[in-house]
Amino acid sequence: MKWKLEDGAWSPYVAGALVGVLAIASVVATTALTDRTKFLGASTTFVRAAGFAEQTVAPDHVADNAYFTKEKVKVDWQFLFVIGIFLGAALSSLTDGSFKLEKVPPTWKARFGGSVGKRALGAIAGGAVAMFGARLADGCPSGHGLSGIMQLSVSGLVALAMFFGAGVFVAHFVYKGASHE
Amino acid sequence: MSELLLGLLTGVLFGFLLQKGRVLRFDKQVGAMRLMDMTIIKFMMSAILVGMVGLYTLRAIGYIELSHKPMNLGGVIIGGLLFGVGWSIMGYCPGTSVGAIAEGRWHAGFAILGMLLGAAIYAECYPFMLKTVLAWKDFGKVGLPEAIGVSPWIVIALFWAGTIALFRWFERMKI
Numbered sequence: 001m002k003w004k005l006e007d008g009a010w011s012p013y014v015a016g017a018l019v020g021v022l023a024i025a026s027v028v029a030t031t032a033l034t035d036r037t038k039f040l041g042a043s044t045t046f047v048r049a050a051g052f053a054e055q056t057v058a059p060d061h062v063a064d065n066a067y068f069t070k071e072k073v074k075v076d077w078q079f080l081f082v083i084g085i086f087l088g089a090a091l092s093s094l095t096d097g098s099f100k101l102e103k104v105p106p107t108w109k110a111r112f113g114g115s116v117g118k119r120a121l122g123a124i125a126g127g128a129v130a131m132f133g134a135r136l137a138d139g140c141p142s143g144h145g146l147s148g149i150m151q152l153s154v155s156g157l158v159a160l161a162m163f164f165g166a167g168v169f170v171a172h173f174v175y176k177g178a179s180h181e
Numbered sequence: 182m183s184e185l186l187l188g189l190l191t192g193v194l195f196g197f198l199l200q201k202g203r204v205l206r207f208d209k210q211v212g213a214m215r216l217m218d219m220t221i222i223k224f225m226m227s228a229i230l231v232g233m234v235g236l237y238t239l240r241a242i243g244y245i246e247l248s249h250k251p252m253n254l255g256g257v258i259i260g261g262l263l264f265g266v267g268w269s270i271m272g273y274c275p276g277t278s279v280g281a282i283a284e285g286r287w288h289a290g291f292a293i294l295g296m297l298l299g300a301a302i303y304a305e306c307y308p309f310m311l312k313t314v315l316a317w318k319d320f321g322k323v324g325l326p327e328a329i330g331v332s333p334w335i336v337i338a339l340f341w342a343g344t345i346a347l348f349r350w351f352e353r354m355k356i
Contacts, residue, residue, distance in 0.1 A: 013348070015202030016224035019195065020231025026191045027236060027245060034184045037245050040195065042276035043300075046293075050300040067307035077188035082279055084192015085199065089280030092200035101285045105207035105272060120291040122270050127278075127295020128302065130267025134275065135303040136310060137260025138250050141274045144261075145225060150232035152325040152336055153249040159261045164214070166265025171214035174269060180208065180217045 008096040023150060030077070038077055039151075041143030043134040045082045047071045067135075111178035137162070196280045199224075205280040207272035207289075214269050219351045226344050233340065237333050249322040255314035271295065 003011050023040055030038040051073030055062045062068050093099035104119045112118055134140040137159050139148060145163070148156020199205050202224045212218030239245045268274060271292045273281055278296065281289035303310075326333040 009203045010198075010201040012202045012204065012220045012224040013227045015198045015204075016227030017231045019198050019202075019224070019228035020233075020235070022191065022194050022198065023228065023232040024235030024239070026187075027239065029187055029191075030184075031245050033187060037248065038188075039248060040191075042274075042279075043296075046275055046296050046300045047304065050297045050304065053297065054301060065304050065307075067304040070307075075185070077184050080185045080188035081192035081195070082276070084189045084194075085196035085276060085279045086192075086283045087189075088193035088196025088198075089200040089205060089283035090196075091193070092197045093284035096201075098200070098203075099285045101287065104288060105211075105286070107208045107211050108272070116288070119288055123272070123288065123291035124295035124298065126267045126270030126272070127292045128267070128299035130264050130271055131275070131296040131299030132303045132306075133260045133263025133265070133267060135260070135300060136314065137257050137264060138253070140264065140276065141225070142276045144250065144257075146228055146232070148250055149229045150236050151247045151249060152233065152237075152333060152340075153247075153252075154320070154323045154325050154328055155250045155252040155257050157325060158252065159257050159264075162258055162261025163265045163268060166262040167214040167269040168216065168265075170266050170269040171211055175211060175215055180212050180215065 008098060019146070020150075023146065034077065039143070039147035040081070041078055041139065041147060042082055042085075043131065043140040043143060044071055045079050046131055047135065048073050048075070048079060107175060107178055107180060111175050195276075196283065199277060199280050200284055205273075205277045205284055205286070207281070207286065210274070210277070211269065211272050217356060219356050223348065223351060226347070230341055230344055233337055237337060247324060249324055251322050252320040253315055253318075254320065255317040256310075259314050267299075 003014055005011065026040060027037055048071065051062050051068045055073065062073060103116055104114050108119055137144065139159060141163060144156045144159035149160060203209060204221045204224045209218060209220045213221045240247055273289055273292045275296060278289045278292045326336045
């Protein structure tokens with residue numbers, strides 16, 4: 001097995017195993033240094049960010065909303081974690097030459113052409129459906145997939161099977177015939 | 182304050198590793214769903230194999246308690262299926278979308294916009310969901326070892342064996 005691939009990428013097995021080490025270190029550190037143990041997750045931050053955005057136009061509506069009240073519209077550990085993902089990915093891609101401005105993803109282009117408008121429509125509609133589902137399921141591939149399955153949670157195992165099962169089914173029809181890059 | 186700094190530092194390391202593993206790409210995510218390129222599955226399962234042993238060890242020495250998300254039947258199944266449908270078209274998950282913009286794939290911004298919209302819509306529908314889908318059946322916060330009455334270490338050993346076999350198959354199929 002190669003540790004490093006041709007284009008400067010790390011083997012997904014190696015990079016993934018290091019994420020496992022990071023998940024353990026993060027659990028140890030948050031248990032020692034904060035009020036409670038925190039597990040990696042990302043999708044709740046989108047609820048809080050949506051809450052912040054809505055607050056600028058309708059603060060009373062956000063205050064009255066049961067879901068925003070439950071999840072609390074605040075900047076917390078996970079919010080900074082998600083901002084950190086941006087910084088870490090920028091650091092990595094800018095230092096190994098893999099940073100690349102891209103208008104439309106290659107597989108999408110092979111199937112639907114280079115129109116940014118069409119891609120925007122797909123991404124916005126897909127994103128809205130996916131996030132609605134993630135909130136209903138109470139987690140995304142980070143919270144349910146990584147953190148849930150690491151703990152052998154029944155909900156994490158079932159959720160990942162649903163995520164992937166539905167993804168494989170729909171992708172089969174949506175990207176039929178497109179080349180893979 | 183240390184809590185926020187800790188979150189930021191953990192996120193930077195996570196984003197760095199996601200980028201090095203090249204799992205932030207639309208084409209890698211959709212490639213896995215088309216069963217053509219299993220990079221993201223290799224990455225995710227490797228993280229899980231390592232993390233699982235660490236977390237169960239931390240629990241065994243009494244340092245932490247596990248925190249299972251509730252196994253709400255309607256929520257996890259309907260929500261999980263909806264997530265999968267949206268994921269296949271968007272080509273990102275919540276965590277990777279943020280990293281994808283950072284490596285120059287600025288179209289991931291549309292995905293983020295869509296997800297913020299989805300979160301806002303869900304917030305409006307939450308009371309209705311509580312009365313319907315989320316009210317069907319809740320099995321509570323349960324772990325697989327407790328659910329089947331087996332030592333977690335046996336489950337972990339079987340999980341490792343199955344995943345290693347899966348990895349070998351991926352490599353043989355060159356996917």
